[in-house]
Amino acid sequence: MDTFECISTKFEVREFNEKQVPSEIRMKILEAARLTGSGLNTQHWRFIVIEDKERLKKLAYDSISGKWVIDANFAIIILTNPKYSFHLIDAGRVLQNMQMAAWNYGVGSGLYTKIDESKLKSDFGIPNDLTPSVIMGFGYPAKNFKNKTKDRLPIDKLVYHEKYA
Numbered sequence: 001m002d003t004f005e006c007i008s009t010k011f012e013v014r015e016f017n018e019k020q021v022p023s024e025i026r027m028k029i030l031e032a033a034r035l036t037g038s039g040l041n042t043q044h045w046r047f048i049v050i051e052d053k054e055r056l057k058k059l060a061y062d063s064i065s066g067k068w069v070i071d072a073n074f075a076i077i078i079l080t081n082p083k084y085s086f087h088l089i090d091a092g093r094v095l096q097n098m099q100m101a102a103w104n105y106g107v108g109s110g111l112y113t114k115i116d117e118s119k120l121k122s123d124f125g126i127p128n129d130l131t132p133s134v135i136m137g138f139g140y141p142a143k144n145f146k147n148k149t150k151d152r153l154p155i156d157k158l159v160y161h162e163k164y165a
């Protein structure tokens, strides 16, 4: 799959089947994270991988907008350091690279940001200087996305040339 095909066919996946994601693919997804560039190359991010079913339940319980993570094959909490003003840009870049790497192998993923932060921090031993910016769930999609079209604005509503409007 080339990069553009990956971007244009990838959907957010929140329903997963039971099939196990092989550990080599999980490692590729993590390698995609490791290789991502961060602001000033600080690499302040850290990743907690969760695959234990009971801990996935806990993750879902601590979530506000990602209860679906309970059925993921595995999840990743992306931690970033808020002392860097660009830390959320870094979180966005690294999550997108992980999503693209996963999709390239037929693995779906979804993300969520609304959580009970203090509970999540205590349940997963997250230190005070790091923020759980994004949580991602991964697994093989329960549904086929082949005929789905993207609900996106047309280019002429989005892009201006030389100046705005």
Ligand SMILES: Cc1cc2nc3c(=O)[nH]c(=O)nc-3n(C[C@H](O)[C@H](O)[C@H](O)COP(=O)(O)O)c2cc1C
Pocket (backbone or CB within 6 Å): 010, 011, 012, 013, 014, 065, 066, 110, 111, 112, 113, 114, 150, 151
């Ligand atoms: C910054 C950001 C926050 C998001 N938060 C959530 C969330 O809390 N829960 C969720 O299920 N999806 C969340 N999403 C996923 C979006 O709903 C998804 O990207 C959008 O609906 C497009 O999905 P599609 O690519 O399948 O069309 C978030 C996406 C982004 C970029």
